[in-house]
Every structure is written in C-alpha cells, then in structure tokens.
Amino acid sequence: MSGGVSGGVSGRLGGAGPDLAPRAPAAPRRRRAAPFWAWAAVLVALLITAPLASVLLTAATPLFAADGGQAWAHILRTMLAELLVNSVLLSVLVGIMAACMGAVSAWLVSTCAFRGRGFLEVALLLPMAMPAYVCGYAYVWLLDVAGPVQEAIRAATGLRWGQYWFPEIRSLPGAALMLAAVLYPYVYLLCRNAFLQQSVCLLEASRTLGHGLPRTFLHVALPMARPALAAGVALVLMEVLADFGTVQHFAVRTFTTGIYDAWFGQGDRPAAAQLAACLMGVVALLLLLERLSRGGRRYHPTTTRHPPLRPVVLQGWKQAAAIIACATPVLLGFVIPGGTLLALMLQSGDPLDARRTLPFALNSLTLASVTAGIAVVVGALLAWGNRLHPSRLRGAANRLASLGYALPGSVIAVGTLVPFALFDNAVDAWMRARFGISTGLLLSGTMAALVFAYLVRFLGVALSAVESGLTRVRPSLFAAARVLGRRPGQAVREVELPLARGALLTAAVLVFVDTMKELPATLIVRPFDFDTLAVRVHSLASDERLAEASTSALLIVVVGLLPVIALVRGMRKG
Numbered sequence: 001m002s003g004g005v006s007g008g009v010s011g012r013l014g015g016a017g018p019d020l021a022p023r024a025p026a027a028p029r030r031r032r033a034a035p036f037w038a039w040a041a042v043l044v045a046l047l048i049t050a051p052l053a054s055v056l057l058t059a060a061t062p063l064f065a066a067d068g069g070q071a072w073a074h075i076l077r078t079m080l081a082e083l084l085v086n087s088v089l090l091s092v093l094v095g096i097m098a099a100c101m102g103a104v105s106a107w108l109v110s111t112c113a114f115r116g117r118g119f120l121e122v123a124l125l126l127p128m129a130m131p132a133y134v135c136g137y138a139y140v141w142l143l144d145v146a147g148p149v150q151e152a153i154r155a156a157t158g159l160r161w162g163q164y165w166f167p168e169i170r171s172l173p174g175a176a177l178m179l180a181a182v183l184y185p186y187v188y189l190l191c192r193n194a195f196l197q198q199s200v201c202l203l204e205a206s207r208t209l210g211h212g213l214p215r216t217f218l219h220v221a222l223p224m225a226r227p228a229l230a231a232g233v234a235l236v237l238m239e240v241l242a243d244f245g246t247v248q249h250f251a252v253r254t255f256t257t258g259i260y261d262a263w264f265g266q267g268d269r270p271a272a273a274q275l276a277a278c279l280m281g282v283v284a285l286l287l288l289l290e291r292l293s294r295g296g297r298r299y300h301p302t303t304t305r306h307p308p309l310r311p312v313v314l315q316g317w318k319q320a321a322a323i324i325a326c327a328t329p330v331l332l333g334f335v336i337p338g339g340t341l342l343a344l345m346l347q348s349g350d351p352l353d354a355r356r357t358l359p360f361a362l363n364s365l366t367l368a369s370v371t372a373g374i375a376v377v378v379g380a381l382l383a384w385g386n387r388l389h390p391s392r393l394r395g396a397a398n399r400l401a402s403l404g405y406a407l408p409g410s411v412i413a414v415g416t417l418v419p420f421a422l423f424d425n426a427v428d429a430w431m432r433a434r435f436g437i438s439t440g441l442l443l444s445g446t447m448a449a450l451v452f453a454y455l456v457r458f459l460g461v462a463l464s465a466v467e468s469g470l471t472r473v474r475p476s477l478f479a480a481a482r483v484l485g486r487r488p489g490q491a492v493r494e495v496e497l498p499l500a501r502g503a504l505l506t507a508a509v510l511v512f513v514d515t516m517k518e519l520p521a522t523l524i525v526r527p528f529d530f531d532t533l534a535v536r537v538h539s540l541a542s543d544e545r546l547a548e549a550s551t552s553a554l555l556i557v558v559v560g561l562l563p564v565i566a567l568v569r570g571m572r573k574g
Contacts, residue, residue, distance in 0.1 A: 051415030102187025127333030129560030133245025379462030469503020
C-alpha cells in the first residue's frame with residue numbers, strides 16, 4: 001500500500017523533487033451547443049410573429065412616403081390621447097377587480113373549509129365559458145332604460161325616467177365590470193394551482209407566529225404566488241386590450257375600436273396598422289415592467305416537505321363572508337347573464353332546428369380542439385427551449401410570440417392573410433410559368449389559415465401558463481436527473497413534464513375556451529360557408545335579435561364548460 005502511494009507521489013513530483021516547470025493552462029470549457037429542437041423553437045416563434053411583422057411593415061410603409069407624417073400627425077392630434085387614456089383606465093380597473101376576485105377566491109377555496117366550498121371551487125371557473133360580448137348584451141338588456149329592471153322600478157315607484165338615479169351601464173366602469181366578471185378565472189385558475197403547491201410549512205409557520213388568515217395571505221402566500229398572479233393578470237390585461245365587442249357595445253373608445261374604425265370604417269389600413277403597432281408597444285412595455293420588477297427572485301419551493309394541507313374551518317360571520325366573496329363573482333359572471341340567456345331561449349330561441357344548429361357546434365369544437373393541441377405543443381417547445389438553453393434571442397422570440405394575444409382578432413386575421421396570399425400568388429405564378437396550371441388559393445380561406453390565426457392569437461395564453469408552471473419546478477430536480485445519467489430530453493420527459501402536467505392541462509383548457517369564443521378572426525379568415533357558434537351569435541346579436549342568439553350562446557357556454565369541469569376533476573385527483 002505504501003509502495004503504491006510513494007510511487008504515485010514520486011511519479012507526480014518527478015522523482016526526487018518537485019517539478020517546478022510551468023504547467024500549460026487548462027483549456028477553456030466549451031459551452032455545449034443548443035440542440036436542433038431549441039433552434040427550431042426560435043424558428044417557430046418567428047413564424048408565429050409573421051402576421052405581426054406584416055402589420056408593422058404596413059404601419060411603417062406610409063412613414064417613408066412624401067405625406068406619410070401627415071396621417072400620423074392627424075392620429076396624434078385627434079384620437080390617440082382619448083384611445084390611450086380609455087385603454088389604460090379600462091385595463092387598470094379590470095386588472096384590479098380581476099386580481100382581487102381571482103386571488104381571494106382561490107385562497108379561500110384552497111386553504112379554508114366552509115359550507116359549499118366544493119361547489120364554489122368548480123363554479124368559480126364557470127365564467128370562463130361566457131364570452132364577454134354576450135355577457136355585455138345580457139346586462140344591457142337587463143339594466144338599460146327599456147330593460148326589465150328599470151321597468152320594474154318605474155312600475156313600483158311611479159317615477160318616470162330621469163326622476164330617479166340609476167347607474168349607466170353603457171359606460172367605462174360598466175364595461176370594466178363586464179370584462180372583470182368573465183376574465184377573473186384566468187387569475188383564479190393559476191393562483192389556485194400555485195396556492196395548492198406552496199409549502200405548508202411556511203403557512204403553518206406564519207400562523208404559529210400569530211398571523212391570521214388575512215396577514216398570511218398578504219405577506220406569505222400572495223408573494224410566493226406572484227408568478228401565477230402576474231401571469232393571470234397579464235392574460236387579463238391582454239384580453240382587455242384586445243376586446244372589441246364589449247367596448248363597442250358599451251360605447252367606450254379604445255385602441256381596438258379605433259383600429260376597427262380606421263381599418264373597416266374609413267378603409268385606412270396604414271392608420272389602423274399604426275394604431276395596432278402602438279397597442280403592441282403598450283403590451284410589450286407592460287410585460288417588460290413586470291419582469292423588471294420581479295428582478296432575479298425565484299419562487300419555487302425551498303423544502304421537500306409537503307405534508308397534506310389542513311384547511312382552516314370557518315364558522316359564523318367568517319363563513320358567511322367567505323361564501324359571499326366566492327359566490328359574488330359567479331353570480332356576476334355566469335348566473336345572471338346565463339339566466340338571462342336561458343330565459344330568452346325559453347321565450348323564443350333560435351328559429352333553426354337542432355339538426356341545422358349542430359354543425360355550428362361541431363365546427364367550433366373541431367377548431368378549438370385542434371388549436372388547443374397545437375398551442376400546447378408549441379408553447380411547451382418554446383418554454384423548455386428557453387429554460388434549458390436560455391439566451392436573449394430565445395427570450396425575445398418567446399415574448400414576440402406572446403404579443404398576438406394583445407391584438408384584436410381582425411388585425412391578426414388581416415396580418416395572417418397577407419403572407420398567406422403572397423405564398424399562394426407565388427406558387428400560382430410559378431405553376432403557371434412552368435406547367436400552365438393555376439393552383440388558385442392553397443392556404444387562404446382554408447381551415448389551416450384559420451387555425452394558424454387562432455394560434456397566433458392565443459399562443460400567449462399557452463406560453464404564459466406553461467412558464468408559470470415551470471417556475472414552480474425546482475431546478476435541482478433537473479440537475480439531479482442529469483447527475484443520475486439522464487440526458488436533457490430524458491430529464492424533461494421523466495421529471496419536469498409530469499410535474500408540469502397541470503400547467504399543460506391548464507394551457508389547453510384556456511386556449512380551448514378562448515377559441516370557442518373568438519369572433520373577429522373567424523369572420524375574416526373562415527372558409528366560405530363555414531360558420532361557428534360565435535359567428536351565429538354575432539349575426540343575430542348584431543341585428544338586436546338577442547333572444548334568437550341565446551341558443552347558440554348557451555351552446556358555447558355548455559361546450560366550454562365540459563373541459564373546465566374535467567380540469568377541476570383532474571386537479572383534484574392530482
């Protein structure tokens with residue numbers, strides 16, 4: 001043993017004495033190159049941003065013309081200030097209301113035990129299936145001057161209109177309430193998932209130090225759930241900035257109404273594209289401010305101890321307050337508008353029979369399922385590509401791919417038709433020159449173009465949900481799998497993918513429901529004689545035939561509720 005040791009030492013020391021010759025510097029470690037699929041994620045992100053690039057090019061082209069600055073100066077002078085102020089105020093009001101309703105209700109159903117908790121846990125997701133414009137139609141029919149509520153007030157008091165005070169529903173606060181009532185489930189769903197996965201030790205330590213439920217929620221649980229809260233609020237704000245039907249019906253001028261007026265009313269596409277570019281800049285600024293405020297902090301658990309969560313039993317007035325806090329969003333966003341639609345359907349309903357209405361539902365279901373599946377796959381590819389091989393290029397590509405959610409569907413649709421039309425014309429010209437055959441339109445006006453427009457519109461939903469789920473997966477788990485000999489792809493498939501399964505399912509449900517409700521992109525890009533439930537509702541509601549539109553609107557709600565209920569059941573089993 002000693003001989004082996006002495007021999008090894010003498011060999012290293014050069015025999016009798018130490019070797020004082022300078023050693024060659026160690027070769028620098030080469031950074032492992034990103035695999036092909038990581039670069040493919042960047043290519044996919046760039047492909048998704050092609051419609052956005054076409055909008056930006058359309059907006060920039062007039063600026064290089066002789067009188068290009070005059071059109072932009074006219075926009076600055078006449079409408080930009082009003083559109084910006086209304087959009088910001090509407091976003092702030094909806095963001096605050098949605099954050100309060102979603103986070104508080106998620107905390108109550110996750111950590112407290114009270115009567116009706118199991119029912120409210122499911123019911124709080126019901127407004128996800130209610131389109132905002134349909135909810136606005138229902139409330140205007142109820143609360144307008146000629147609606148049943150004010151008619152009942154006049155009949156009971158004998159007063160005439162103008163002799164009593166009643167809040168104006170067609171206003172900016174009214175539109176904000178409608179949007180928050182149907183958009184808060186984005187915050188609720190992501191925050192609930194975050195609260196259920198938080199460390200119970202931290203919550204129990206807070207209660208041991210004498211903090212009640214409100215202080216524990218504000219100082220411990222909510223800061224730990226910040227990525228989920230920020231992702232949910234970001235989705236809500238982008239949906240608000242992209243909404244058109246609600247703000248138009250409530251006579252609130254925002255960027256989207258300005259874009260519609262310029263593009264379809266005045267036929268000035270460059271002006272509409274310039275307004276759309278401003279809207280994209282506002283959304284990019286919001287996302288940048290949120291990430292800068294987060295800094296380098298991380299929010300994954302710091303302990304492996306996860307004992308079962310013991311809900312706090314509420315009694316008396318606390319139980320009543322919890323029930324009211326959880327039931328009010330359900331009443332505002334689902335029960336009242338859904339009950340109105342049901343009453344209108346029973347009163348008259350769609351004049352078409354069931355056999356002629358069923359194809360609308362099948363078309364909507366097919367488009368929503370295909371779009372949700374593709375969006376989850378693409379969103380996971382982008383999120384994991386930037387997680388395993390982070391770089392500024394991939395991060396910027398992911399952010400650009402998410403901006404489509406903040407643009408109106410009609411702008412996305414027109415931006416989609418431009419590159420598709422260029423491709424179809426190029427192929428047709430080449431086939432005519434080579435073979436004398438006209439190929440016609442290969443992509444434009446097809447379901448492929450419609451699904452692509454949906455993907456551009458809703459990829460931000462899937463990407464935000466997946467990234468929010470990945471922030472709660474500890475990086476040490478991936479490192480442990482690598483130490484045990486797993487390749488990066490195997491570590492993701494065997495370790496991180498099962499842990500992020502809830503986030504992937506959440507992303508699929510969000511995209512599915514949003515696709516079911518999408519209207520402007522469907523109207524512009526859909527194939528000829530291809531109608532969905534949303535198109536049917538729009539065609540009837542635009543003619544003030546809400547009673548006839550109630551049937552298709554309720555079908556949208558029913559079909560959208562099925563995956564929501566399946567999601568809740570799957571999360572409970574998990």
